[in-house]
Amino acid sequence: MKTLNDRYDYGLELFLLSIDEGITGYRDDSLETVKRNQQQYDMPLKILSYDKLYGWTMDAIVAQIGKKNNCTFCGVFRRQALDRGAAMLNVDHIVTGHNADDIAETVLMNIMRGDIARLGRCTLICTQGEDTIKRSKPFKYAYEKEIVMYAYFKKLDYFSTECIYSPDAYRGHARVFLKDLEAARPSAIIDIIHSGEAFEVKDEVKAMQKLQQTCKRCGYMSSNELCKACTLLEGLERGLATVVITDRGHNKTEAEESSRPIETMRTIPFFHIPSESNRQETDSSIPNVV
Amino acid sequence: MAISLKIEFGGGMELLFSNERSHNIKIPATVDGKPANLSSLIFWLKDNLLKEREELFIEGETVRPGILVLVNDVDWELEGEGDYEVKDGDEIVFISTLHGG
Numbered sequence: 001m002k003t004l005n006d007r008y009d010y011g012l013e014l015f016l017l018s019i020d021e022g023i024t025g026y027r028d029d030s031l032e033t034v035k036r037n038q039q040q041y042d043m044p045l046k047i048l049s050y051d052k053l054y055g056w057t058m059d060a061i062v063a064q065i066g067k068k069n070n071c072t073f074c075g076v077f078r079r080q081a082l083d084r085g086a087a088m089l090n091v092d093h094i095v096t097g098h099n100a101d102d103i104a105e106t107v108l109m110n111i112m113r114g115d116i117a118r119l120g121r122c123t124l125i126c127t128q129g130e131d132t133i134k135r136s137k138p139f140k141y142a143y144e145k146e147i148v149m150y151a152y153f154k155k156l157d158y159f160s161t162e163c164i165y166s167p168d169a170y171r172g173h174a175r176v177f178l179k180d181l182e183a184a185r186p187s188a189i190i191d192i193i194h195s196g197e198a199f200e201v202k203d204e205v206k207a208m209q210k211l212q213q214t215c216k217r218c219g220y221m222s223s224n225e226l227c228k229a230c231t232l233l234e235g236l237e238r239g240l241a242t243v244v245i246t247d248r249g250h251n252k253t254e255a256e257e258s259s260r261p262i263e264t265m266r267t268i269p270f271f272h273i274p275s276e277s278n279r280q281e282t283d284s285s286i287p288n289v290v
Numbered sequence: 291m292a293i294s295l296k297i298e299f300g301g302g303m304e305l306l307f308s309n310e311r312s313h314n315i316k317i318p319a320t321v322d323g324k325p326a327n328l329s330s331l332i333f334w335l336k337d338n339l340l341k342e343r344e345e346l347f348i349e350g351e352t353v354r355p356g357i358l359v360l361v362n363d364v365d366w367e368l369e370g371e372g373d374y375e376v377k378d379g380d381e382i383v384f385i386s387t388l389h390g391g
């Protein structure tokens with residue numbers, strides 16, 4: 001992006017945005033890479049941490065809820081953190097490094113889960129809701145293999161490892177399945193994206209889908225009164241309350257605990273979309289900035 | 291007789307091999323009377339160099355899908371994959387493309 005912007009004079013103002021999930025050993029290394037990238041590409045860098053935004057690192061979340069299902073947190077929190085980081089930078093466009101393999105994987109997952117709303121959206125190169133920051137995936141048709149080869153031959157400094165909490169079993173299965181398909185027939189990846197693009201959702205079904213609204217608590221877009229991040233955060237905070245209370249030896253019942261007033265819980269700061277003026281472009285650094 | 295090879299790991303693969311990216315190794319020139327090739331090299335690496343989680347390196351008779359193999363900077367798919375007979379001084383690179391979110 002940086003190279004293209006310089007070469008063709010796109011006139012973009014680019015930023016690096018990186019999310020620190022707070023996973024010891026995993027993000028530490030990748031944040032080091034991003035910091036080197038900042039120097040190599042001479043671009044301003046913003047790092048937003050889960051800890052700062054949600055008050056919880058992934059390490060703390062895993063310590064509380066165990067190693068199962070924690071990638072739900074990973075995913076929901078990261079998505080919202082990217083938008084919020086971008087809003088803080090006052091940019092109007094997020095560019096992510098998703099490649100063809102990632103998108104084919106998502107198509108498969110959405111089909112298996114029957115998530116029709118996402119199935120329609122996930123193959124778009126560029127998405128924009130009314131009140132969200134534009135997102136695009138310029139590598140949509142580029143195979144992961146090509147990107148990795150390119151990075152290898154250009155000696156690009158990038159980071160790629162499996163998240164140590166990764167057992168997002170679901171995505172993992174889709175990925176392994178996809179890699180097996182690719183080994184048998186390399187065009188499978190592009191074929192799956194094409195199928196995803198060709199899906200038509202009937203109007204009746206569309207009408208049944210929930211309308212987008214904004215989260216009552218934090219202002220982020222949501223299909224329910226509370227957005228997913230707020231719901232997850234509330235769960236964590238309530239869980240924490242349980243621990244504190246039992247530590248002190250009180251004997252409160254579940255019902256009493258859940259009537260605990262929301263005011264004492266940590267919440268996410270209110271989300272403001274950057275105003276039309278002064279908008280700029282950002283390059284999210286997951287994980288390929290070319 | 292032995293063949294000297296330079297082995298490189300990237301993309302996280304090195305974590306399975308003592309966290310070292312670069313290895314200089316010597317392997318026997320023949321395996322079961324046949325010249326050493328990439329398939330036999332993969333099993334040699336598994337038996338001699340791999341430190342953990344063999345399932346992340348090998349699947350069935352070859353490397354796990356999603357691992358790129360380069361022979362002297364050429365994709366091994368162009369060189370006959372596992373059938374490529376390794377020569378003294380070859381440089382073989384293994385890169386994992388399986389990354390987290």
Ligand SMILES: [Zn+2]
Nearest residue numbers: 071074163166
């Ligand atoms: Zn994760």
Ligand SMILES: [Zn+2]
Nearest residue numbers: 215218227230
């Ligand atoms: Zn919310």
